[in-house]
Amino acid sequence: MTPAAAGANQTGLIVTGRRKWVLLGSLFTNFFILLALYCGVISVLLPNHVAALDPANKANNLAIVMTTALLFTIFAQPIAGALSDRCRSGWGRRSPWIVGGALIGGLAIYGISLMTTLAGIAVFWLMAAVSLNCMNGPLATVVADRFLPENRGIASGFVGAGSTAGGTVGIIVAGYLAYNLQLGYLVFGLAIAACCIAFVLINRESSSKNVVIEPFAWGAFFKSFWVSPRKHPDFAWAFFGRFAMFLGYQGVVTYQLYILQDYIGLSVDESNYAIGTISVITLVTLLFSGLISGVLSDKFQRRKIFVFMSSIIMAGGLLIPLLMPTLVGMYLYAAVLGLGYGAYTSIDMALMTQVLPGGGKQAGKDMGILTIATVLPQSFSPILSALLLSQFHNDYSSLFIAAIIFVFASSFFILPIKSVR
Structure with missing residues (x-):
């Protein structure tokens, strides 16, 4: 048992029996709503909102909105976690x-x-992104806090699914609500607030009032965010692997x-309908x-082979x-992308919890650092995509080629990760 798991077990955080299944269902629900919000807003509501303001410059303007929050959100999760x-x-x-x-x-x-x-859109998206990242980091740390390492595969599977x-x-x-953007934003905003309140009420966390902590020092606090790749190479490899995958x-x-409008040639209405159909297909396979x-990962206690093969499958899907x-x-x-992405996300978090420095003593901070590898690509990829489209005369095939390279890499x-099989 890791030091973090042992400490969590002593304070009654480790869940077993019925409590484990309730927490698994709650994690599934919370991450379901959180990612529904992220993907619905980023992939449909914001693009439609931005395009309505200035159709001719929609790609560049979307990149501006998405990257406005970059400098803040990349640090939000590790700081909130710490x-x-x-x-x-x-x-x-x-x-x-x-x-x-x-x-x-x-x-x-x-x-x-x-x-x-x-x-205005950029300012409020900045507020939303920072706040939700401050929530997402501690929520993801629940896997490291409350599950033993041998059970983290299924926990990661529920989170990933x-x-x-x-x-x-x-x-x-979001595609069906695109005709009424205000209603669309309202539905997602209410859903994330309601499910997170329900989560903490159903899965009560033990009081931490009497837990002993080291005296706070600003220097030591900020120094702790540097995790040496030389001392912790597995942590570094996991970080860069996740970064490359999400960038692609x-x-x-x-x-x-x-892509559906300018690469496939669909109308606005057709593309909003088609993106829903694409999502249904992805949902079933993932x-x-x-x-x-x-x-299977828990049964065989293997993580790396599942992450490796899922990345290869995703690269194949992007080729189609x-x-x-x-x-x-x-x-x-x-x-095909759903098959690969579903397997990747189901195992990736389990692998991440097992490469944390010190056995996860500072799981909130370290998991937050690893989420930079997710948040940074989300903010940086629109810039890269806009540059590629500009360089290749709005040819969207360049986006697929770049994605294949990053996901395959x-x-x-x-x-090279040695501490996890």
Whole structure:
């Protein structure tokens, strides 16, 4: 048992029996709603909102909105995670951050709907992104806090399945609500606030008021965010593997609506409908691969081979629209990408919890650092995609080629990891 797991067990955080299954279902639901919000807003609501303001410059303007939050969101999760490690309250360490981030983030999401300028949209998206990242970090740390290492495969599977299924359903729902953007933003804002409040009420965290912590020092606090790749190479390999994968994946998914319009040749209405169909296809395949991979990973106590193979499958899926630039090609791409992405996300978190320095003593902070590898590509990929489209005369095939390169490369970053099989 890791030091973190041993400490968690002593304070009654480790869940077993019925409590374990309740927590698994709650994690599935929360990550389902969170990713539904992210994907629905980023892939459908914001692109439609931004395009309505200035159709001719929609790609560049979307990149501006997405990257405005970059400098803030990349640090939000590790800082929130580190502060949650030190949080002392009757509701525990993570719960106050989960509820507070969700409430502020939900209000900010609705605030976007009231904006009629690009600057206004960017400001409220910044508020939402920072708040939701402050919630997401402590929420993800629950896997390291409350599950023994040998059970983290299935826990990661539930989180991964919830995340990928939520992202898919979020795009479907947002596509149907695209005719009324204000309603769309309201639905997602209310959903994230409600599910996070329910999460902390159903899965009560033990009080942390009496937990002994080291005296706070600003120098030591900021120094702790540097994790030496030389001392902790497995942590570094995991970070760069996740970074490369999400950089490739997000570069295509963020512009999926525009791909359907400008690469496949669909109208605005047709593309909003098609993106929903694509999401349904992805949902079916990712749910199957996500849950099955989590169970098999725990059964064989193997993580690396599942992450490696899922990255290869994703790269194969991204190749299909290059060979078949048709709606059928996009449907096949969705099916194969779902298989790979579902398996990847179901095992990736389990692997991450097992490469944390010090056995996870500062799990909130270290998991937050690893989430930079997810957040940074989400913010940076629109810039890269806009540059590629500008360089290659709005040819969206360049996005697929870049995505294949990054996703394929990500699979090989996992192989040098030695502490996890």
